[in-house]
Amino acid sequence: MSVTTRVLTGEALAAALPDVARLRISVFRDWPYLYDGDADYERDYLKAYQSPGAVVVAALDGTRVVGAATGAPMSDHAADFAAAFAGRPEPMSQIFYCAESVLLPEYRGQGIGHAFFDAREAHARGLGLRHCAFCSVIRSPDHPARPSGYRPLDEFWRKRGYAPLPGVTARFAWKDLGQQAETEKDLQFWMRAL
Template identity: 85%
Template structure:
């Protein structure tokens, strides 16, 4: 499989959001997100990427989008995430938020995750921002849906220079698989200087 990545902004970004929504629903279905998503929710959520500083990095197998990573300046993103930084010294207008990285399972382990971060960090630097941050859902180690072969991505993130920010926890709600209603989930923020 030969996969290439493309950095999309402006109109090209807008045209890719349907693919991003499809991938979010499919990839976040798995542990640890267990996301029971739908297209209507996705369309509303992805409106945050209409800002001029937003970026989508698309992983392409020919003409097919098989993965995507999104990002935008923190000040342009959901207030729910920005609120987690209230007690931090870094100004929000200097933080780039690396949102989702979603990649179909059969394309993993080929360096695409690094390409996603490289492109988003380069985009953030071009915007003049000095920090890059993302968050990941916190699930208990004994969660009943955790697969026996599950490996957290902590080592990958640390090798890229990210570290968890103590006490910087966002709260976001979505409906888990098999649940009747949305419940709030804690998400740990990680950050690095650019």
């Protein structure tokens, strides 16, 4: 499969948000997110990526969007993350938030994950920011929905220079598959200097 990536900002980014929503709903159904997503939640959530510093990196198979990675200055998310980063020496104004990377399963293992991070890190440098951070969902190792043989992405992230920030976590609510209501989940922040 021949996949290309494109960095999208401004109007091109806004035009890609429906594809990002579709991919988030599809890809995040799997472990560890177990996300039972819907278009209304997505529309509200993705408003954060309409800021001037935001970026979407789209993975394209021809003209079909098969993956996407999002990011924006952490200051665009200050209300959500201020408590998590309180006491950190890095000012939030110097951190770029690499939000999600979603890629259809049949396109994995081709280096697209690296392309997603490379493009977002380059975008952050272009904005003059000095750090990149993201968060990963924390699930119990004995969770009944955990697939046997599951390999977390920790090794991939560490090879890219990211490390978990001790005690820096956030809580987000979403509806898990098979559940009637949203529940809060803990997310661990990882960060690297650029």
